[in-house]
Amino acid sequence: xxxxxxxxxxxxxxxxxxxxxxxxxxxxxxxxxxxxxxxxxxxxxxxxxxxxxxxxxxxxxxxxxxxxxxxxxxxxxxxxxxxxxxxxxxxxxxxxxxxxxxxxxxxxxxxxxxxxxxxxxxxxxxxxxxxxxxxxxxxxxxxxxxxxx
Amino acid sequence: xxxxxxxxxxxxxxxxxxxxxxxxxxxxxxxxxxxxxxxxxxxxxxxxxxxxxxxxxxxxxxxxxxxxxxxxxxxxxxxxxxxxxxxxxxxxxxxxxxxxxxxxxxxxxxxxxxxxxxxxxxxxxxxxxxxxxxxxxxxxxxxxxxxxxxxxxxxxxxxxxxxxxxxxxxxxxxxxxxxx
Numbered sequence: 001x002x003x004x005x006x007x008x009x010x011x012x013x014x015x016x017x018x019x020x021x022x023x024x025x026x027x028x029x030x031x032x033x034x035x036x037x038x039x040x041x042x043x044x045x046x047x048x049x050x051x052x053x054x055x056x057x058x059x060x061x062x063x064x065x066x067x068x069x070x071x072x073x074x075x076x077x078x079x080x081x082x083x084x085x086x087x088x089x090x091x092x093x094x095x096x097x098x099x100x101x102x103x104x105x106x107x108x109x110x111x112x113x114x115x116x117x118x119x120x121x122x123x124x125x126x127x128x129x130x131x132x133x134x135x136x137x138x139x140x141x142x143x144x145x146x147x148x149x
Numbered sequence: 150x151x152x153x154x155x156x157x158x159x160x161x162x163x164x165x166x167x168x169x170x171x172x173x174x175x176x177x178x179x180x181x182x183x184x185x186x187x188x189x190x191x192x193x194x195x196x197x198x199x200x201x202x203x204x205x206x207x208x209x210x211x212x213x214x215x216x217x218x219x220x221x222x223x224x225x226x227x228x229x230x231x232x233x234x235x236x237x238x239x240x241x242x243x244x245x246x247x248x249x250x251x252x253x254x255x256x257x258x259x260x261x262x263x264x265x266x267x268x269x270x271x272x273x274x275x276x277x278x279x280x281x282x283x284x285x286x287x288x289x290x291x292x293x294x295x296x297x298x299x300x301x302x303x304x305x306x307x308x309x310x311x312x313x314x315x316x317x318x319x320x321x322x323x324x325x326x327x328x329x
Contacts, residue, residue: 077199080209080225120196122236126204129228133213136221 013055013063020050022067026093028075029086035068036114044117069116076127080134087134099142105135166285196236201303204233205296226291233292234284237302241280244306248273251313258320269312276305 025031038046046064047057055063075086091098105111111131115124203209213225251269255261279302286295 073197077197077203079203079212081212120200120239122196122204122232122239123200125235126200126232129232130209133221133225133228136224137213137216137218140216140218140221 009055009059010062010066013051013059014066016054017048017051017063017067021048027086027089028071028078029083030090030093032068032071032075032114033090033111035064035071036116038064039068041113065116072114072116072119072127076123080130083130084134084137087131088138091138098138102135102139102142105131106139196239196303198303201236201299202296204229204236205292205299207293207296210291210293229292230287233287233299236299237280237283237287240302240306241277244273244276244280244309247306247309247313251316254313254317254320258316260320265312265316269309269316272305272309272312276302276309279305 022031022034025034035046038048040047046061046068048060048064051060051063054060075083078086091101094101109128109132112128115127209229210225213222216222248269255266279298283295283298283302286298292299
């Protein structure tokens with residue numbers, strides 16, 4: 001459980017993050033990927049230039065971690081149907097063709113790096129399993145659309 | 150003669166159940182994602198209640214069935230079984246760890262309450278039986294047929310954790326009172 005050093009400042013940084021950055025990212029899955037991308041692979045620390053400039057770097061790190069955990073909790077508890085909708089909206093917002101994005105997700109499984117640290121292993125497994133199924137469902141859906149076109 | 154054949158049939162059935170439970174446990178180990186930490190490493194962490202409802206609910210299964218794609222349905226069944234079996238193994242491990250911790254604390258306690266110990270033991274046996282039954286049912290029919298049993302196992306494990314916490318707090322108070 002994350003225990004912020006200074007809850008008031010972390011809360012302010014969190015609100016700022018929601019208002020300025022996350023509100024522009026459509027959907028929880030996209031937010032999860034975005035937040036995970038602010039984490040350094042080597043240190044596990046989060047960094048966001050704008051947030052670190054307005055607040056302390058440590059405070060920004062804690063706010064990003066908090067947002068990451070909360071977003072993961074929401075997406076982890078979502079139904080499979082909701083997750084398919086989230087993935088579809090994420091895929092459609094990409095600059096690449098949706099088939100290419102899904103193929104990359106199926107092969108490389110980039111969503112694995114979107115897991116927050118120390119998440120319960122069964123919850124992590126449910127998320128990974130659900131995304132795998134959602135990718136298969138969308139691939140099938142687009143395949144049908146191509147055949148019908 | 151009839152009694153003997155009944156006994157043999159019962160023994161065979163029991164062995165079959167035990168074999169299936171072990172198969173389920175081994176299966177959950179094999180199926181677990183190698184990129185994720187193992188349930189053994191993560192045995193003490195708490196799993197949120199909404200997660201258990203999600204894994205054992207029928208909603209996702211109904212959604213997949215409506216798609217009318219047998220390969221996706223098979224993938225869903227396989228993946229959901231994997232998650233459910235992992236959760237059962239994690240819960241069972243947590244219960245065993247709690248019981249071991251309680252046994253250690255009880256050995257050092259000088260004021261054991263017999264009724265409380267019997268109650269904890271009964272809860273431990275019931276929890277382990279529920280986990281074995283869950284593992285068996287998930288293997289045979291999938292997690293969506295046993296949501297109540299899963300919730301029962303989760304409630305029991307949480308109750309055991311609370312009872313153990315209360316026991317430790319009470320032991321600490323008595324020790325502090327004795328030394329004061």
